[in-house]
Amino acid sequence: MSDIVADARITDEITRIPLRYPHPRIWWAFFAVSLLLLLCFAVSAAVLLIYGVGMWGNNIPVNWGLAISNYIWFLGIGHAGTLISALLLLLGAHWRNSLNRFAEAMTLFAVVCAGLYPILHLGRPWYFYWMAPYPNTMTISPQFKSPLSWDFFAVLTYLTVSVLFWYIGIIPDLASVRDRAKKRGQQVFYGLLSLGWRGSARHWVRWNQAYRMTAAIAVPLVVSVHSEISLLFAAGPIPGWNSTVFPPYFVLGAAFSGFAVVLMIAVALRHALGLADLVTGRHLDLLGRFLLATGLMTAYGYWAEIYDTLYSGEQQDLATLTDRLAGTYAYSYWSAVILNFLPLQLLWFAGIRKKPVALFLIGLSVTVGMWYERYMLLTTSLYRDYLVSSWGEYHPSIWEWGLYLGMLGVFFTPFLLFIRFLPVIFAFEVKEALRETGDLEHA
Amino acid sequence: MAQIFTASADMRLRAILLGILILLVCLATFVGGYAESSYGTLVGWVQDQPVPFSHEHHVAGLGIDCRYCHTSVETSAKAGLPATHICMSCHSQIWTGAAMLAPVRQSLAESKPLEWNRVARLPDYVYFDHSIHVTKGVPCVSCHGRVDQMPLMSRAKPFQMKFCLDCHRDPAPNLRPPDEMTRMDWTDWDRDPGAHKEYGALMAKTYGIEPAKLTQCNICHR
Numbered sequence: 001m002s003d004i005v006a007d008a009r010i011t012d013e014i015t016r017i018p019l020r021y022p023h024p025r026i027w028w029a030f031f032a033v034s035l036l037l038l039l040c041f042a043v044s045a046a047v048l049l050i051y052g053v054g055m056w057g058n059n060i061p062v063n064w065g066l067a068i069s070n071y072i073w074f075l076g077i078g079h080a081g082t083l084i085s086a087l088l089l090l091l092g093a094h095w096r097n098s099l100n101r102f103a104e105a106m107t108l109f110a111v112v113c114a115g116l117y118p119i120l121h122l123g124r125p126w127y128f129y130w131m132a133p134y135p136n137t138m139t140i141s142p143q144f145k146s147p148l149s150w151d152f153f154a155v156l157t158y159l160t161v162s163v164l165f166w167y168i169g170i171i172p173d174l175a176s177v178r179d180r181a182k183k184r185g186q187q188v189f190y191g192l193l194s195l196g197w198r199g200s201a202r203h204w205v206r207w208n209q210a211y212r213m214t215a216a217i218a219v220p221l222v223v224s225v226h227s228e229i230s231l232l233f234a235a236g237p238i239p240g241w242n243s244t245v246f247p248p249y250f251v252l253g254a255a256f257s258g259f260a261v262v263l264m265i266a267v268a269l270r271h272a273l274g275l276a277d278l279v280t281g282r283h284l285d286l287l288g289r290f291l292l293a294t295g296l297m298t299a300y301g302y303w304a305e306i307y308d309t310l311y312s313g314e315q316q317d318l319a320t321l322t323d324r325l326a327g328t329y330a331y332s333y334w335s336a337v338i339l340n341f342l343p344l345q346l347l348w349f350a351g352i353r354k355k356p357v358a359l360f361l362i363g364l365s366v367t368v369g370m371w372y373e374r375y376m377l378l379t380t381s382l383y384r385d386y387l388v389s390s391w392g393e394y395h396p397s398i399w400e401w402g403l404y405l406g407m408l409g410v411f412f413t414p415f416l417l418f419i420r421f422l423p424v425i426f427a428f429e430v431k432e433a434l435r436e437t438g439d440l441e442h443a
Numbered sequence: 444m445a446q447i448f449t450a451s452a453d454m455r456l457r458a459i460l461l462g463i464l465i466l467l468v469c470l471a472t473f474v475g476g477y478a479e480s481s482y483g484t485l486v487g488w489v490q491d492q493p494v495p496f497s498h499e500h501h502v503a504g505l506g507i508d509c510r511y512c513h514t515s516v517e518t519s520a521k522a523g524l525p526a527t528h529i530c531m532s533c534h535s536q537i538w539t540g541a542a543m544l545a546p547v548r549q550s551l552a553e554s555k556p557l558e559w560n561r562v563a564r565l566p567d568y569v570y571f572d573h574s575i576h577v578t579k580g581v582p583c584v585s586c587h588g589r590v591d592q593m594p595l596m597s598r599a600k601p602f603q604m605k606f607c608l609d610c611h612r613d614p615a616p617n618l619r620p621p622d623e624m625t626r627m628d629w630t631d632w633d634r635d636p637g638a639h640k641e642y643g644a645l646m647a648k649t650y651g652i653e654p655a656k657l658t659q660c661n662i663c664h665r
Contacts (some may be wrong), residue, residue, distance in 0.1 A: 137478050138604035187447050196453045 017273055018177050018190075018421050026272065027420060034412035041406025044399050045120060053123055055399045062382040062394035064121075069374040070404055071117035072229055073257065074110045074411075075155070076250075076370065078162070079222045080258020081107030086165060086215035098279045099287070101173075101425050102269060103262050104166040105418045110261075111162055112414075113407045115155045120403070147231040154225040161221055165214045171197050172207065173423040226251045233377065240320035240381035243308055249301030256294040256340075257370035263287045263363040267356040269424065278425055281354055288353035288362075295344045295366065302337065316386060324380045328393060332376035339369030484601030490562045493546045495595060502627060503591035509583050509625040516583075520572040524559050527551045562596045563587060569607075570665050579650045580618035581610070584627050591627040611657040615643030618650075 021027060047055055058065030085100035085107075119128045131152040133141045142149040175197035178190035197203060230250035233241040266287060270279040309317045324333045343365045346352045353359065384391050418424070477483045501507050510516060512525035527550040534544055550557045563586065565571050577583070583590075588599020600606055610617050620642075623629045632639045647654075656662065 135475070137601075139608050140604065184447070191448055192456075195456070196448070 017419075018423055021420055022273060027416065031413070031416050031420075034409050034416055037405055037409025038413050039406075039409070040402055041409050044402035044406050047399050048120060048403070049125065053121065055397060056121075057395045057397040057400060059392070059394075061385045061390045061392050062379055064378050064382065065394055066375070066396045066400040066404055067117045067121035068232075069371075069378045070407065071114050072250075072374045073371050074114035074117070074407070075158075075229065076226065076254030076257045076374075077261045077367075078107040078110035078114060078158075078258065079226060079251075079254040080260075080262050081105070081110070082162065082165070082218045082222050083255055083258065084262060085169070086218040089215045090212065090219065098275075098283055098425055099262065099266060101166075101170065101423070102265055102419075104162070104169065105415060105422075105424075106261060106265060107162050108159075108166050109411050109414050109418075111155065111159045113411050115159060116407070116410065118151060118155070147228060147235050150228045151232065154228045158221055158225045161214060161218050165211075165218050168207070168211050168214055170422060171195060172199065175199065177423055222254075223251055226254045233381075238381050239314070239316040239386070240324070241377070243305060245301060245304045245308060249298070249304070252294055252297040252301060253370060253373065256291070256298045257367060259287060259291045259294055260363040260366035260370070263291060264360050264367070267360040267363075269419065270356065273419070273424070275425065284356060284359055285350070285353045288347045288359055291363070291366065292344060292347040295341065295347075299341050319384065320381055323384055324376065327380060328383065329376060329379045332372045333380065336369050336372040336376050339365045339372065341369075478603075479601075481601075484603065485598050486601050487597050487599075489595045489597045490560050492560055492596070493557055495543065497594045498590040498596060499592055499594045516573045517577050518574050520570075520574065522573045524557075527557060562598050563602065565602055569663050571663070577624055578621075579652060580621065580624075580646055581614075582619050582624045582626070582629070584629075585610070585617060589627055607663065608658065611662070612654055614652055614654060614657065615647045618643045618646045 056065060056067070058067070081100075081103035084103045089100070119125050122128055130136075131142055131149065142152070171194055174190050174194035178187060178194050181187045181190055227247035227250065230246035234243060234246040236242065263284070266279050266283065270276055306321065309321045324330065343362045346358065346362060352362075379394050383393055481487050502509070512529055513522040514525070514529075515521060515523035527547060530544075530547050531551055534541075534547060538544055546557060549555075586600055586602075590596065590599075619629065619632075632642075646652075
C-alpha cells in the first residue's frame with residue numbers, strides 16, 4: 001500500500017468520527033447519564049449557593065472536606081494529560097501521538113472540575129474574583145505569602161496553558177475534518193474552529209514553534225502547580241502535613257492517578273471507537289509501565305512519610321500516624337494503600353499489560369485508591385488537632401456527595417461532546433510516526 | 444461549489460476578536476467607574492423619610508447636640524434613632540399643629556415608632572461599634588459629614604472598605620479632643636496644625652490604639 005493511500009486512510013479513520021459517529025446509540029446512553037450527573041451538579045450547587053456552606057458537613061476542626069480532596073484529585077488526574085502530551089512531545093517520543101489528544105482533553109475538563117471546587121467552597125462564591133489582585137474599593141490585595149493565594153494563580157495559569165496547548169494541537173485536524181465535511185453547518189463550524197488553516201509550509205513552521213513553546217511552558221507547570229497544592233498542606237502547622245516530602249509526593253501521586261485515568265480512557269475509547277490499530281497494544285503496554293513506575297514512586301512517598309514521623313519522634317506526628325493506621329479514618333488509609341499498590345503489582349507481568357480489561361480494572365483501582373489517599377490526608381490530619389478541645393469528626397453531607405457525583409457530570413459531558421464532535425487523535429502526527437517506524441505498511 | 448469563507452474571513456475573525464477585547468476593556472472600565480460613582484455609593488443622594496427632618500435646622504440653627512437624639516452613641520454599637528418622646532420633648536410645645544409633624548403625633552398617639560430609613564448603611568458582615576469610635580476620639584463628622592449643612596439627610600462618605608481602612612491604618616491624625624466629638628465645625632487646630640501635631644500619636648498611645656491590630660480581619664468581620 002502506498003504512503004499516500006495509507007495516509008488518507010488514517011485521516012479518514014480519525015476524521016470520520018466527528019462527521020459520522022460509529023455507535024451513536026451507546027454514545028447517547030452515556031451522554032444521557034452524564035447529563036443526569038450534570039443535573040445533579042446543578043442541584044447541589046444551587047443548594048450550596050442558596051443555603052450556604054452550612055449544607056456541607058465540614059466544620060472546625062475538619063474544615064476542608066470533600067471539596068478540597070476532590071479538587072486535588074481532579075487536578076492530579078489532569079496532570080497526566082500534560083505529562084503525556086507535552087513532555088513526550090519535547091522528548092520526541094512519537095508513540096504518544098495516539099494518546100495525547102484525548103489525554104489533553106481529559107486534562108482540560110479535569111482542570112475545570114478542579115477549579116470549580118475551591119470557588120464553590122468559599123463562603124461567598126460569587127466574590128471569588130477577590131482572590132485576584134485588581135484595583136478595588138477595599139484597598140486590600142491578596143496575601144501573597146499564602147499558598148491559598150498561589151492556588152488561584154496556579155489553577156488559572158494551568159487552565160490557560162492547557163486550553164492553548166490543546167487548541168493549538170487540534171487546529172490542523174479540525175482543518176482535515178472541515179475539508180471532509182459534507183454539510184454546510186459542519187463546514188462552517190469546523191471552518192471557524194480551524195481558524196483558516198491551509199496547511200501551507202509557513203503555517204506548519206509557525207504551528208510547530210507555537211506548539212513546542214506551549215509544551216515547554218506546560219511541563220514545568222505540572223511540577224509547580226502540584227507542588228504549590230502540596231504547600232497548601234505542608235505550609236500549615238498541622239501534624240501529618242508539615243513534611244518536606246510533600247511536593248514530590250504530590251506531583252508523583254498526581255501523575256500516578258492521571259496515568260490510571262488515561263489508561264482507562266484509552267481502553268474505553270479504543271473499544272468504543274474501534275481504534276485498536278491506532279491505540280495499539282504497544283501503547284497500552286507503555287501506559288502500564290508508566291503506571292507501575294509512578295505508582296512505585298508514590299509508594300516511596302508513603303514510606304518516606306512514615307519514616308519521617310518515626311525518625312523525628314515528634315509526639316503529635318506519632319499520634320497522627322497512629323490515627324491513620326488505626327483511628328476512625330483508618331479505612332481510608334488502608335483503602336488507599338491496598339487499592340493503589342496491590343493490583344498494581346500485576347503490571348510487572350508483560351502478559352497483564354497486554355490485557356485491556358485487566359489494565360482498565362487496575363486503572364480503576366488506582367483512581368479510587370488515590371481518591372482515598374486525598375481524603376485520608378485531609379481527614380486523618382485534621383480531625384485530631386493539638387488540643388483535645390478541637391477534636392471532632394467529619395461526615396460528608398449528602399450535598400457534598402451530590403456535588404461530587406455532579407462534578408463527574410461536569411467532566412464527562414464535555415468529554416463525550418469532544419469524542420463525538422472533534423478528532424480524538426492527531427491524524428497528521430500518527431501518519432508521521434507510522435512512517436518513521438515503518439508501521440505504515442502494516443497499518 | 445462556492446467557497447464558504449471568502450478571502451476576507453481571516454480579517455473579519457480578527458476584527459471580531461479585537462471587538463471582544465475592546466468590549467471587555469469597556470466593561471471593566473464601566474464596572475470600575477460604577478463602583479466609584481455616587482450612583483453606586485449613594486453619596487449625596489437624599490433618602491426619603493416619613494418626616495422631612497432637617498439636621499441643618501436642628502443642629503446649625505438650634506444648636507442641639509447629636510447626643511440629644513442619638514442617645515446611645517457613647518455606650519452601644521448603635522447610635523440609636525430618637526424615640527418619638529424625644530421629638531415630643533420640644534414638639535409638644537412648639538409647632539404642635541404643623542402638618543409636617545403629623546406622623547410624629549400619630550406615632551405618639553398609637554405608640555408606634557416612626558420608621559426612619561437608614562442613610563449610613565454598612566454591609567451585614569461588618570460589625571461597626573459607635574461607642575468605641577466616639578469614646579476614643581473619632582468624631583461624628585468623620586463618617587457622617589457636615590450634617591449641619593444637610594436640610595435633608597444624605598450619605599456623606601462612600602462606605603467602601605478603603606474608607607474604613609484608611610483610618611484604621613493610620614488613626615492618629617483623625618483623633619480629636621473628647622469634648623469636641625460632636626462639633627461639626629471644629630477647626631481650631633486647622634488654623635495651627637503644627638502646634639498640636641503630637642496630639643494624635645499621644646492620644647493613640649493613651650487610648651491603647653494599635654494600628655497593627657486595627658487592620659486584622661476580625662476587628663470588623665467576626
